[in-house]
Amino acid sequence: METKKLAEIFTMNGGEGQYSYAKNSAFQKAGLQITLEFINEEIASKLEVTKSLSSSKVFKIADLGCSVGPNTFFAVQSIIDAVKLKSKREGLNPESIEFQVLFNDLVSNDFNTLFMSLPERQYFAAAIPGTFYGRLFPEGSLHVVHASYTLHFLSEIPKEILDKNSPAWNGGRIHYSQKEVREAYSAQYAKDMDLFLSARAKEIIPGGFLAALIPIPHVGDRPLHYDAFESCVMDMAKEGLLDEDKVESFNLPLYCPSEEEFKVITERNGHFTIERTEKTYRAVIPDASKPSVKSFADQIRSRFEGLLKKHFGVGNEVMDELFDRYAEKLIESGTLSGSHKSFVDFFVLLKRKVQT
Amino acid sequence: METKKLAEIFTMNGGEGQYSYAKNSAFQKAGLQITLEFINEEIASKLEVTKSLSSSKVFKIADLGCSVGPNTFFAVQSIIDAVKLKSKREGLNPESIEFQVLFNDLVSNDFNTLFMSLPERQYFAAAIPGTFYGRLFPEGSLHVVHASYTLHFLSEIPKEILDKNSPAWNGGRIHYSQKEVREAYSAQYAKDMDLFLSARAKEIIPGGFLAALIPIPHVGDRPLHYDAFESCVMDMAKEGLLDEDKVESFNLPLYCPSEEEFKVITERNGHFTIERTEKTYRAVIPDASKPSVKSFADQIRSRFEGLLKKHFGVGNEVMDELFDRYAEKLIESGTLSGSHKSFVDFFVLLKRKVQT
Numbered sequence: 001m002e003t004k005k006l007a008e009i010f011t012m013n014g015g016e017g018q019y020s021y022a023k024n025s026a027f028q029k030a031g032l033q034i035t036l037e038f039i040n041e042e043i044a045s046k047l048e049v050t051k052s053l054s055s056s057k058v059f060k061i062a063d064l065g066c067s068v069g070p071n072t073f074f075a076v077q078s079i080i081d082a083v084k085l086k087s088k089r090e091g092l093n094p095e096s097i098e099f100q101v102l103f104n105d106l107v108s109n110d111f112n113t114l115f116m117s118l119p120e121r122q123y124f125a126a127a128i129p130g131t132f133y134g135r136l137f138p139e140g141s142l143h144v145v146h147a148s149y150t151l152h153f154l155s156e157i158p159k160e161i162l163d164k165n166s167p168a169w170n171g172g173r174i175h176y177s178q179k180e181v182r183e184a185y186s187a188q189y190a191k192d193m194d195l196f197l198s199a200r201a202k203e204i205i206p207g208g209f210l211a212a213l214i215p216i217p218h219v220g221d222r223p224l225h226y227d228a229f230e231s232c233v234m235d236m237a238k239e240g241l242l243d244e245d246k247v248e249s250f251n252l253p254l255y256c257p258s259e260e261e262f263k264v265i266t267e268r269n270g271h272f273t274i275e276r277t278e279k280t281y282r283a284v285i286p287d288a289s290k291p292s293v294k295s296f297a298d299q300i301r302s303r304f305e306g307l308l309k310k311h312f313g314v315g316n317e318v319m320d321e322l323f324d325r326y327a328e329k330l331i332e333s334g335t336l337s338g339s340h341k342s343f344v345d346f347f348v349l350l351k352r353k354v355q356t
Numbered sequence: 357m358e359t360k361k362l363a364e365i366f367t368m369n370g371g372e373g374q375y376s377y378a379k380n381s382a383f384q385k386a387g388l389q390i391t392l393e394f395i396n397e398e399i400a401s402k403l404e405v406t407k408s409l410s411s412s413k414v415f416k417i418a419d420l421g422c423s424v425g426p427n428t429f430f431a432v433q434s435i436i437d438a439v440k441l442k443s444k445r446e447g448l449n450p451e452s453i454e455f456q457v458l459f460n461d462l463v464s465n466d467f468n469t470l471f472m473s474l475p476e477r478q479y480f481a482a483a484i485p486g487t488f489y490g491r492l493f494p495e496g497s498l499h500v501v502h503a504s505y506t507l508h509f510l511s512e513i514p515k516e517i518l519d520k521n522s523p524a525w526n527g528g529r530i531h532y533s534q535k536e537v538r539e540a541y542s543a544q545y546a547k548d549m550d551l552f553l554s555a556r557a558k559e560i561i562p563g564g565f566l567a568a569l570i571p572i573p574h575v576g577d578r579p580l581h582y583d584a585f586e587s588c589v590m591d592m593a594k595e596g597l598l599d600e601d602k603v604e605s606f607n608l609p610l611y612c613p614s615e616e617e618f619k620v621i622t623e624r625n626g627h628f629t630i631e632r633t634e635k636t637y638r639a640v641i642p643d644a645s646k647p648s649v650k651s652f653a654d655q656i657r658s659r660f661e662g663l664l665k666k667h668f669g670v671g672n673e674v675m676d677e678l679f680d681r682y683a684e685k686l687i688e689s690g691t692l693s694g695s696h697k698s699f700v701d702f703f704v705l706l707k708r709k710v711q712t
Contacts, residue, residue, distance in 0.1 A: 054410075058494040098494045102482065107471045115463045115485040124494055126458065127483040129471040138414040138454045138480055 010153070010253060012067045013302040014110025022068050022113065024295075024302035027284075028149045029071050031213060034280050035347040036075060039146070039211045040082040042276055042349045049087040052143055052205055053097065059083060060142050061123075062102040062203075064132045065150025068113045073121075075146055076101045080123060083144070099123035104136055108306075131155060133195045137203040145204060148213040154253045155192045158184040161251055171248045174233055175226045176255070182221060189255040193265045197350075201271035206354040210272060216256050216346040218281070223256055223343075225284070225336065228329040229300065232322055241321065242312050250311050252304070259346055272350035280345045288337040290327070296336065297327040366509070366609060368423045369658040370466025378424050378469065380651075380658035383640075384505045385427050387569060387701045390636050392431060395502070395567045396438040398632055398705050405443040408499055408561055409453065415439060416498050417479075418458040418559075420488045421506025424469045429477075431502055432457045436479060439500070455479035460492055464662075487511060489551045493559040501560060504569040510609045511548045514540040517607055527604045530589055531582045532611070538577060545611040549621045553706075557627030562710040566628060572612050572702040574637070579612055579699075581640070581692065584685040585656065588678055597677065598668050606667050608660070615702055628706035636701045644693040646683070652692065653683040 012021035053059060061079055066072035080101075084094035100123060103114060107129040118125055128136050132147070133155040160168035161184050168180040176182040200210055217223055229252075237244045257265075259277065266274055285292040301323045309319065330336055368377035409415060417435055422428035436457075440450035456479060459470060463485040474481055484492050488503070489511040516524035517540050524536040532538040556566055573579055585608075593603040613621075615633065622630060641648040657679045665675065686692050 056494065056496050058497065100494050107474070111467045111471060111483065115467060115483075118463070118485065124492065125485060127467065127471075127485070129474065129481060129483070136480065138412065138456050140412050141414065 010307050011106050011108040013305055014068055014113050019301050021302045024299045025071050027299055031345040032071055032075055032148055035213045036078045038278050038347050043082040043086050047086055050090045050092055052207055057096055058098045060100045062142050062145045064104045064147040066103040066105050068110050069117050073119050079144055102126050102128050104128040133192050135199045139202050140205050142204045144209045146211050151212050151214050152254045152256050154188050154255055157251045157253055158188040160184045170251055174230045174250050175252045176222055185255040189257055190265050194269050197269040204352040206352055208352045210350040212348050214346045216344045218344050228333050228335050229326055232325040232329055246312050275351045276349040278347040282343055284336050284343045293330050294327045297323045366663050367462050367464040369661055370469050375657050377658045380655045381427050383655055388427055388431055388504055391569050391703045392434045394634050394703050399438040399442050406446045406448055408563055413452055414454045416456045418498050418501045420460045420503040422459040422461050424466050425473050429475050435500055458482050458484050460484040489548050491555050495558050496561050498560045500565045502567050507568050507570050508610050508612050510544050510611055513607045513609055514544040516540045526607055530586045530606050531608045532578055541611045545613055546621050550625050553625040560708040562708055564708045566706040568704050570702045572700045574700050584689050584691050585682055588681040588685055602668050631707050632705040634703040638699055640692050640699045649686050650683045653679045
């Protein structure tokens with residue numbers, strides 16, 4: 001995998017078809033609903049709306065890694081409602097505030113679908129293309145930034161993992177189960193997150209909010225449903241359905257940190273105070289039925305299909321086979337129904353320090 | 357034609373194929389090159405960069421009706437260079453200014469192609485979906501607005517034209533050749549332009565610029581190459597290649613005003629001063645050869661193909677036939693090679709009044 005191009009090729013499935021992210025993001029929405037409550041409480045108690053507005057009375061909200069909706073529309077509307085409510089309590093007329101929402105994702109995101117599905121709204125909408133591991137917005141231009149189920153995607157695959165001479169070489173595997181590989185992923189994550197926080201520190205006004213929702217492992221050090229996925233990819237490579245050489249250079253570009261890990265990185269970065277953390281546990285699937293498991297597999301498909309097709313040079317038939325096997329393997333291994341059936345949403349609310 | 361949906365269906369051809377706007381906009385680029393000189397001269401002599409920047413030093417440029425590039429990238433880069441030069445003359449460090457460029461077009465525009473072709477740049481890029489006949493940006497948030505070859509597209513087809521009982525009924529024709537029809541188009545244009553100027557007056561800071569490039573007729577009251585187009589559509593309807601009933605409800609959604617007409621509307625609106633007008637004459641096609649005429653017809657195709665396909669429910673074959681006939685008709689009628697061979701680009705630079 002040419003890691004430099006990750007930003008161009010890695011994106012959720014666009015459009016509105018069977019395997020689109022738009023049709024396979026109910027899982028994310030359920031997590032979002034819980035955590036929007038936390039954001040709204042923090043806005044009510046700690047966001048100083050009047051103080052944060054300049055004379056132009058424009059309030060700007062960015063949703064990073066927005067994909068194609070509908071979750072992003074739901075999230076930003078909830079934040080706007082909370083800000084209006086708070087402004088009213090501060091004695092401001094909410095109608096005097098103009099809201100601008102900045103939808104961000106990688107350049108390869110399907111922004112056309114996003115725009116065509118924009119709801120009736122009382123805010124100005126804009127799309128911002130590019131990786132959030134660099135600057136995206138002018139200095140001091142944002143009031144609230146939201147990033148949901150997106151900060152676990154890495155900017156690139158750690159180089160050691162692709163190096164045959166490194167102890168962290170991950171040839172033949174596609175995720176981090178070995179210690180050295182895990183450490184390389186973890187180091188990449190720390191590097192990425194520091195870039196992320198430093199870029200946002202420039203863009204968010206003092207006192208502004210950065211709210212994130214990050215999936216973290218329930219037990220052990222990684223989300224175990226990727227072990228089942230990895231084994232399907234390896235099986236298909238052995239059977240010649242996927243190119244074995246290409247498996248050597250393929251790795252999933254995601255890392256789920258622990259709460260502690262995230263806190264250490266944030267404190268070391270130094271630009272934000274941690275105002276609140278929450279962990280919510282929920283079932284990965286509503287029940288252990290085959291349709292529920294299949295629906296979970298389709299959600300993973302909407303996320304990685306584009307990347308897999310590009311890397312392996314395969315089409316829909318191979319993808320059908322891979323994700324059918326994946327659903328079977330998930331059932332067989334009990335990954336989603338045993339002691340690992342819970343999933344943890346780690347919510348964190350950061351506040352931009354006034355002086356850093 | 358359901359006129360309310362014009363904003364959703366009327367857009368330049370996306371992608372990068374043979375009939376894409378990206379591949380058929382050299383004509384617009386040539387006009388743009390001439391007029392960017394005028395813009396740059398006005399920036400040098402009349403734009404007060406230091407005064408127009410707030411403490412955050414962000415300079416915002418919007419390109420309205422940007423389509424998919426590459427012209428829009430060329431235009432905004434030229435404006436940025438001129439602003440940097442002027443800021444330097446004012447004693448400012450140009451590197452201290454952060455530029456943000458806001459690319460606007462209708463929601464149906466191919467923003468994915470726009471984003472994928474964004475050049476290496478030193479500005480923050482954003483896309484703003486929606487019609488410029490309404491508000492698009494927060495109050496007082498823009499410094500320079502550019503709108504090239506786009507202000508002659510109407511927000512909707514005037515209602516009288518679609519009304520069988522009106523003297524302005526245009527049944528069987530698709531553009532304005534009759535007096536009453538022309539008057540209805542003109543009234544629609546005046547209404548649209550007033551909405552446009554009032555919306556921009558809210559968004560552009562006092563002293564900010566609005567630069568427009570509008571195609572206007574060289575002789576007579578309309579661009580005559582549409583007469584040839586109209587006659588091809590009517591012929592094909594008579595031959596049953598296009599549905600005759602649907603011709604009754606089809607009209608080209610564009611109007612080219614006279615210089616005088618534009619000035620009257622602007623003065624009546626009252627929010628802007630007219631700082632400069634220029635008219636540049638140039639040949640519509642470089643020579644009267646068949647390839648040149650065909651290339652002109654393709655450019656018209658890139659503009660209206662989407663609209664025609666949707667309205668008539670036809671595919672590429674019918675479009676091939678229509679635009680082949682159109683090229684033939686242009687040659688036969690001598691529209692592009694007689695006394696009408698010149699084309700006029702009307703350039704106007706408006707400045708937002710401080711008090712209105």
